[in-house]
Every structure is written in structure tokens, then in C-alpha cells.
Amino acid sequence: MQTFSNNYGDNINFRKISIFDRIISEIESSLSILSGKVESNRSNPSINISDKYLLSDEEKLFISKLMRINHVGEICAQALYRGQAFACKDKVIRDLFIEASIEEIDHLVWCSQRIMELDGRTSVLSPFWYVGSFFLGLMANFQGPSINLGFMSETEKQVEIHLEEHLNLIPYTDSKSRAIIMQMQKDEMHHKEVADRAGADELSNVSKAIMRIMARFMKEITYWL
Template sequence: MIDQLILGFDRALQTVFASASTVRPTPGEDLPETELSDAERRHAAALMRINHCGEICAQALYQGQALMSDNDGIRRALESAAQEETEHLAWTERRIAELGGRKSLLNPLWYGGSLAIGMAAAKIGDGFNLGFLAETERQVEAHLKSHLDDLPQKDGRTRAIIEQMKTDEVAHAETAVRLGAVPLPPPVRGAMKLMSRVMTRTAYWL
């Protein structure tokens, strides 16, 4: 457990403060950069800051869930999903820089809170743990879809990243269901949506 905590602390530092790496090419990197107005560029950068913040939270959730889970199959699934989320971190970070934006100033706070939630979810039981994962991914998918509706159609580079992220999140949710996720009670789903709304509205500006 001590070794896991040390590794977990190192992962937290890398997630929050270091630049993420990606194995897969960044979606849309072969598309030409579109001419955007200053307002469109600021808006796109803010939306990508929200998405980057969401991936910070996802990393922490997966780490907390994997740390407290006794099921090897679930732990491997969480670690696999976390690897793809790391790529999402790299993609969103790169796009934020291209758009002239910055990452959220509150990323350490988002990480710490999400880590605690992930650990608590895992302690309740495997079915709930996986159900929490599936519901998180469904809400993220809906959130990404709203960004696609909100972004300028001509911003192909940003849209390509979000489209691939959305595809990956759907796959993560399907994996959780296949492994035995149980539906979460409506009050829990509602609380998750409320917390997500607070995070997204804050991260848009900070």
C-alpha cells in the first residue's frame, strides 16, 4: 500500500504539473488552422480548458478507484481507461496552447477532490465503482457533445479532438457495463451533474 501511495503521489504531480504525452497522433493535427476571430479563439480555448480540467478529474477518479479496488480485472480496466485519458490530457493541452489559452488555475483542487471521490466509490463495492465510472463517462460524453454544438463549425482541429475524446468515453462506459456496472440511484446521478456544472462553469474562467 505504501508503494502504491508513493506511485500515486508521483502520478498526481505528473498529471497536474507535467506535460502529458500521447501514443496516438493528435486528432486533426493534419488539418489546416482556421482563421478565427479573437472572441472565437478565446471561447474555443476556454472550452478546451474545461475539457483538460475534466481529464485531470478523470485521472484522479481512476487512480482513486484503482487504488481501493481489490478486483484485478476492474483495476486493469481502470488503468487502461486512464491511459487513454492521459492522451486526452496531451491533446487538450496542445490545443489550448495553439489557441493561445491557459490551463485551469484550480487543477490541483480538482484533482484532490476527484481522487477522494474515486476512493470512496471503490470502497462501496465493485458494482457501484463500475456504475460510477459508467455514469461519469456518459455525462462526459454529453458534455463533449454540447461543446461540439457550441464550437464554430470551421474550427476543425478543435472539433476533431473532441470527436475522438467522445468516442473513447463511450467505449469506457461500455467496458464498465460489460464488467458489471450497476445503475446509480437518481440522487447520486443528480449530485454528479451538479458537481460537474460547478467545475465546468468555474474552469471556463479560471
């Protein structure tokens, strides 16, 4: 298993690393993420919660699809933040993105574990979502530090709302899934606060709308695939 850290080092080392080596490093990281060969730094919030109430096959299938959406969301978040960090030359901001990506790995693992418990499967389109999100992160970085951080802030805000929607959909009898989602929600709120404190600018209404449309498209496709 691979545990993620800030593999870019300080500003001096960052400048010395060739672009080729950095690309190879990102390819290795992406393969580890997409293959599931990563481990969380924190314990699964549901580890000590038992399935007190039996879920029907229909409920298990429905919840597994919702958790698949959440899993893909974490794939996208991981790729997004690594893309933003890849092109960022400011050590403080770069470390902020890397730290967020490390916590998103926890979410990724937790969702994957819950999907397996529910006899579900992850999305077959995960590589597509990862590549698209990574390049989106690269483009966000070129808008300047404040907009780059603003993109992170708005992303976390929309994810927080999305997770709240899932909490309203998942039966209260499924305490394990709910525990995972609630911890994810807390972490996303923290990431937004960090980005705001670091100087995030609010995105335009058009940018926010585009992000919502893209997220809706991803969720609709991932529910089935």
C-alpha cells in the first residue's frame, strides 16, 4: 500500500526536480489511486459500528450506488488537488493542496471499503474522471493563486451540499455509511475554511454554475456506471 505525502519537497527541491520526473511521479500516484493500492492515514469512522439492522438487497444496491458516486467524487478531488499542486510554485499553497489530497485519500479508502461491504463496485470510468479532474486542476492554477484557492473553496462547498443530500437519502438504519459521509462532510468544511483563510477569491456565478452542471453530469453517469 502507498501512503501519500508531499513528494515535491521545499521550493528549492521543487525547482531541481525535472518536469519529466514530476510527470513520472504523478503517473505512479495515479496508478496507485486508481488501482486502490493506497491506505488511509485515519481509521474508518464506521469501523466500530455494526450493521445492527439488516438492509434489503434493494437498499444495499441503492446505497452502494450513492457510495460509488462519493468514491468517484474523491477520485476527482484527489486528481484536482494534485493537478493544482503540480503547477503551483508557491510552497505554502502547494502544501495546502497536498495536505487536502492526503485527507481525500482517507475518504477514497473509506468509500471503497463500504462499497465492498455492500457488494457493490466502483465506477468503470474512474480513469476518465481522474484525468479530466487533473487537467482541470492544472487550468485552475493558471488563473492565479487567489482564484486557484477559490476553486478549491467552491469545490468543497458544493461537495458539502452534495454529501448532505446523500445523508437525506440514505436510511437511518445504515449507520456505517452515514458515519463515513458525516466525517467526510466535516473534512470538506475544513478544507473550505483553509482555502478561505489562505486568500481564496469567490468565483463568478458563471463558474459556479458550470461546476454544478459538471458535477451533476458526473453523478448521473456514475450512478449507473
